[in-house]
Amino acid sequence: MASVQEGSWGDLLGGRNLFFAIALSGGVALHAINIYIATTVLPSVVNEIGGLELYAWNTTLFVVASILGSALTARLLSLAGPRMAYSVAALLFIAGSLVCALAQNMPVMLAGRTLQGIGGGFLFALCYAMIYAVFDEKLWPRAMALISGMWGVATLLGPAAGGIFAEMNAWRAAFGILVPLTLVYILLVWLIFPTHKRATASAAGKLPLIQLLLLVAAVMAVSTGSMSSDVAANITGISVAAVLILLLIRQEFVSETRLLPRDALRMNSPLLALYITMGLLIIGMTSETFIPYFLQILHGQTPLISGYLAALMAAGWTVSEIWSSGWQGRGIKRAIGIGPVLVLAGMVLLALITPRAAAGDWRVLCLIGLGLTLVGFGIGLGWPHLLTRILQIAPADDQDAAATSITTVQLFATALGSAVAGVLANAGGLSEPGGAQGASSAAWLLFAVMAAAPLLSLLSAKKVISGLNKSTAG
Template sequence: MSVQEGSWGDLLGGKNLALAVALSGGVALHAINIYIATTVLPSVVNEIGGLDLYAWNTTLFVVASILGSALTARLLASSGSRRAYAVAALLFIIGSLGCAFAQSMPMMLAGRALQGLGGGFLFALCYAMIYAVFDEKLWPRAMALISGMWGVATLLGPAVGGIFAEMDAWRAAFGMLVPVTLLYMVLVWLVFPARNHEEATPVGKLPVVQLLLLTAAVMAVSTGSMSSAPVINIAGVIVAIVLILFLIRQEFTSETRLLPRNALRFNSPLLALYITIGLLVIGMTSETFVPYFLQVLHGQTPLLSGYLAALMAAGWTVSEIWSSGWQSRGINRAIISGPMVVLVGMVILAFSLPVHAQGDWTVLSFICLGLALVGFGIGLGWPHLLTRILQVVPDEDQDAAATSITTVQLFATALGSALAGMLANMGGLTVPGGTEGSSSAAMLIFAIMAAAPLLAIFSAKKVIVRQ
């Protein structure tokens, strides 16, 4: 399906400009926070400990974001856009303060969970409002703009986190998010009306069972990842697979669904779209440990390691903006070639990142190339994959389709982070630890998780066939 292409001038002109800034600002805040946390986390571990729970900072954050995403449609319908954003901002602020004052890793994880819940609302609200405030011809551009905020985050997040980390003041990096969030709330309050017509649409019951199964599946992998014993790791994965199968069965039999109706049937165009998106995101979550590996194996400062790790998001932003205006065959080429580029990047990282080079810029150049390729490959087809989800569902499922984008993306992020944590501990991150453990952990993470973009090549082919 194709629609008349809208221009960047249409999106960023007139009354659309304020709306575009307000929507993209929520994603920017969410993304900047992620890169701040990723950059300062090695410093956090050095001060309060908890290396064995390193990946849980991402996992709990994203699991909570999934819950926020799932509740977004209900929050919009009951409260309107202004109050919905206010709730999201309040949770985000409380979580940021919890991180800033954390004295142990469990306290840090509690703060990250609250940040995730508020961030999930912010993230999903932006996607949910796209089709409500913009014409369909502007959806690809709006998707690209909102996702392009990850590029802004690659500039600001590592800078904020890195500077504060090098000053031994990582707590202040979380604390400064509070006034920024308050300023964003003022902007939203000025731009959005108290309630839009679309927000008054009744929403169905919350799919509680599916959400519990989804959360339990991620936590099963995360719990298993705490051990370096392969048997326990594998047991966690098996439990997660069983829970996901129960989730799929529940989606077929329940009147209350997490995804649009019939989305998980083999002949559904949505299934191939969700699988492709999920696999691409899982491949990208391998970046969870990149700042730590860069500091331990390559002798980089927190600031520089944060910026190098952010090359994935930078590549994503560049390619997404570049490809967002493509039409017809260009869209198909973007969707199918994206996973191939990601796979090449993952292979390069599997060979270069584990090398104990301590500042050798020949090795670092390959690492930079691999990171940029992974992000670039994801961004190529991303706006078209998301737009196609909104295009293939009937009008009555638009709400579910919009929120499902965030749900699938966040679930894949949480699952990928949990898998990365499992592979890191299996590879020796904590035992034997040090450079030897970090090197073997880096090799295992990127070698195994390269399977995700490889499988995405096949699901992307189905997306093209079923368009």
């Protein structure tokens, strides 16, 4: 461990390492900024090209595609080498951005978001994979911190870019501007990364294709049901998804290639409590997708202000994660236990305040901002300790699966939560009757029901803490 602690920021950002650091963090920054740009401009998009009933699909398809991109990253890196792998990822991202910029209807926009998701998933996963290839071990913690910090940068730049373009009635340019930025990024990659291929153990093994297909199908089933305002169609979509998830769990038990570490889904597994806690917290925050729309329709805010208010959730997450990451012992248990309480409090506050149409009332906006901040702060408080615990208790021969499972669970929860959020919003009247009346009822139903996720996470978090107590006693 001593060698790991010796690395400094000066070592990471000096000499040739500086170029590697810029290249790796740049890929994550593109992926993250695009997410906030899209969230901010979506209300303007539906105003021009329609498709309000498909609003949540923009996030759902993007995240599902990101899951597939992440799962295929090791294979792409092994077959193509770093330079070509990054180039393929960036070109897919460019293609998706162009399709979004030129879209004349929502189905075309969704196709573009899917391409963006695949390219973004590659970029995101490649950055973590390349840390181990280009930096000395002592610099790994600093490099991971730098990459994580790009999400904080994205909360500043993404809403600003999206909001400015939206207020200029030029939302297409918000997607278009990503094209030259990504081309510059490709040039940087070609100048920095080598061409040689690098075989890895994970790339040599088989992919858990059946589980991936079942995972994607489950999310798509909920999303398909969300397209209808008919409650029966919504229930059918959720029921089909539940069956597919059960089949996925069964496949994890019988397959030699798994998405999660061995025995992680057994009822008495401490890993299961960790994954459930992570997933429920993420599902709770996916209501963020509709925040800019509610703020503009119900509270008369501009796209720029709406984007920044929505970004408070991510900002709260970043601040609390940095603050709590050094906690030890009882501090870890407090972080894991208090986090869901704060998320629940934030969701209840949003359910009570957001539906009230109050254009220009700063007191209402402050309360909405507080609710969003509480949700993000609560998730970030225990997040680093939940992830660390997964790596600590996973079987020694299953560490690769444990590391990749973190991204898989997070992305799956995001996609599933976004799909469920779409069901709730449409059932609440987002598109029918629509307007301020529909937005108000949709906001109440969305936040009230989604508050069940952090409420349930209180139980799984309690089990995680119990496991920590046993390990300490042992």
